Amino acid sequence: GAGVSQSPSNKVTEKGKDVELRCDPISGHTALYWYRQSLGQGLEFLIYFQGNSAPDKSGLPSDRFSAERTGGSVSTLTIQRTQQEDSAVYLCASRRGGTRTDTQYFGPGTRLTVL
Amino acid sequence: TQLLEQSPQFLSIQEGENLTVYCNSSSVFSSLQWYRQEPGEGPVLLVTVVTGGEVKKLKRLTFQFGDARKDSSLHITAAQPGDTGLYLCAGINSGYSTLTFGKGTMLLVSP
Numbered sequence: 157g158a159g160v161s162q163s164p165s166n167k168v169t170e171k172g173k174d175v176e177l178r179c180d181p182i183s184g185h186t187a188l189y190w191y192r193q194s195l196g197q198g199l200e201f202l203i204y205f206q207g208n209s210a211p212d213k214s215g216l217p218s219d220r221f222s223a224e225r226t227g228g229s230v231s232t233l234t235i236q237r238t239q240q241e242d243s244a245v246y247l248c249a250s251r252r253g254g255t256r257t258d259t260q261y262f263g264p265g266t267r268l269t270v271l
Numbered sequence: 272t273q274l275l276e277q278s279p280q281f282l283s284i285q286e287g288e289n290l291t292v293y294c295n296s297s298s299v300f301s302s303l304q305w306y307r308q309e310p311g312e313g314p315v316l317l318v319t320v321v322t323g324g325e326v327k328k329l330k331r332l333t334f335q336f337g338d339a340r341k342d343s344s345l346h347i348t349a350a351q352p353g354d355t356g357l358y359l360c361a362g363i364n365s366g367y368s369t370l371t372f373g374k375g376t377m378l379l380v381s382p
Binding site: 160189191196197198199200201204212215247249259260261262263264265 | 370
């Protein structure tokens with residue numbers, strides 16, 4: 157079956173512009189995560205959606221970052237007024253259920269470059 | 272803040288050699304996962320260890336969870352070029368819904 161997909165695969169933008177990154181999780185997966193991976197920094201948790209519950213936004217680095225998940229499926233991560241330090245690979249992962257040890261399936265990521 | 276330290280950061284070896292990478296924390300985790308990530312791809316789960324002292328084997332890979340559930344190791348026997356990648360450990364705590372990732376160990380296995 158299809159895995160987690162993300163689009164675009166690469167995005168180059170100018171400082172100050174807004175960007176939207178999309179994640180299509182595995183069908184039927186109720187949990188969805190966004191992470192940021194910078195060179196030498198590992199994976200940094202951004203936001204977590206579980207079913208119809210309020211999202212856990214505790215990892216968002218500033219109010220320029222927001223995310224939504226429509227219909228419990230597709231998710232969009234929006235970064236407003238991008239800065240050069242936002243350059244990173246943004247990874248999305250989905251998980252079947254509410255058990256923390258269930259496998260998270262990652263997408264290939266979107267590489268964002270802010271000039 | 273819970274932190275996971277991985278060592279070494281980089282490891283370059285020849286095919287056939289053995290190696291061990293480490294994942295350490297001052298915090299206790301209820302379970303721990305190991306992932307491998309190849310260039311241009313997302314991380315892929317290798318194993319989850321849950322019980323202190325647990326050892327799991329996956330072909331040539333042996334994973335161990337420390338007795339105190341604060342550390343873990345990954346041992347690869349007779350490494351092959353296909354083992355090349357970034358190895359990440361991630362801790363799970365019952366008080367949190369999210370994973371805490373280490374920065375990873377980049378492994379390069381040359382033919």
